[in-house]
Amino acid sequence: MVPVCRIINQCHSAHFEVSSFVEWKAWEIAKITKAEFFRTLDQAWFDWVTIPPTEDSLAEKVSRLSEFGNVDIVTGRSPETVAPANSWLKAQGIRFNSFVRTGKGKDKARLRYDVFIDDSPELMSQLSSGSSRHGILYTQPWNRESLLMPRISRVNSWSQVPEVVRKIVNPTTR
Numbered sequence: 001m002v003p004v005c006r007i008i009n010q011c012h013s014a015h016f017e018v019s020s021f022v023e024w025k026a027w028e029i030a031k032i033t034k035a036e037f038f039r040t041l042d043q044a045w046f047d048w049v050t051i052p053p054t055e056d057s058l059a060e061k062v063s064r065l066s067e068f069g070n071v072d073i074v075t076g077r078s079p080e081t082v083a084p085a086n087s088w089l090k091a092q093g094i095r096f097n098s099f100v101r102t103g104k105g106k107d108k109a110r111l112r113y114d115v116f117i118d119d120s121p122e123l124m125s126q127l128s129s130g131s132s133r134h135g136i137l138y139t140q141p142w143n144r145e146s147l148l149m150p151r152i153s154r155v156n157s158w159s160q161v162p163e164v165v166r167k168i169v170n171p172t173t174r
Contacts, residue, residue, distance in 0.1 A: 001026075001140075002052055003044035008032070011040075019141050024121055026142065038078070045081035048088040054138075054158075059093035061158035068165050070097040074111065076104055115168055117161060121146040128152050134168045136161060 001018040008016055008030050021029055027037035044051065055061075065071045073096045075085060082101055089096065102108050108116065109126035116127060117136040121143045127135040128149035135152045137143055148154065153164045 003047060003050045004040055006050075007040050007043055021142050022144065024142050042078050042081050045077065045084040045088075048084040049091070051088055053092055058158060059095070061161070062094050062096075064162045065165060066095070067162075068169055069114075072096060072098040072100055072113070074100045074102065074108055074113075074116075076102050076106075076108060115165055119143055124149060124152045136164055 001021060004026075005016045005018060005020070008014055012030070012032070014030070016030060023029060025034075027034045030037065032040075062071065073085075073089065073094075075081075077085065079101065082099070086099060089099075100111065102111070106122070106126065108118070108120075108123055109131075113133065115134045115136065116123060117138060118124070119138045119140045119142070121137065124135040124137050124146065127133050128151055131151075133151065135149075137146060137152055137154045138158075139154060139156045146154075153168075155161055155164060
């Protein structure tokens with residue numbers, strides 16, 4: 001969201017920061033159309049070298065998940081952003097098994113994964129209702145007010161994720 005804020009600020013003489021986006025529907029906060037917001041997301045990915053990781057030592061933290069199984073990167077972004085996203089992942093040193101692009105964000109919940117890690121409160125709601133799968137909500141300003149749901153855990157850092165996954169795959173260690 002750092003480059004997204006920069007682009008919106010430049011185009012609209014605004015002063016948004018990542019912390020400004022306290023709801024999932026960021027376009028409503030920015031007072032732009034949903035279409036413009038998603039074009040801005042794409043534009044940010046085209047300049048992928050300016051996208052900072054969400055936290056320090058991200059590659060090392062994500063790599064710890066491989067002890068539990070395959071680690072796939074799943075995105076609902078546009079097809080045009082797949083190559084830049086892969087370039088960013090490679091530059092950050094983030095290892096994964098597969099890169100999966102879905103048609104829409106809602107399509108993620110249809111995928112057959114046991115555990116999803118995402119910042120989308122909408123995805124977590126879909127996972128919680130009617131499935132036995134688990135979700136880990138990575139805290140961001142736009143999901144801080146999201147209520148806890150069945151089979152959904154919240155983390156504030158990637159360093160917390162392995163322990164949460166461990167408890168999901170081996171519930172007797174609680």
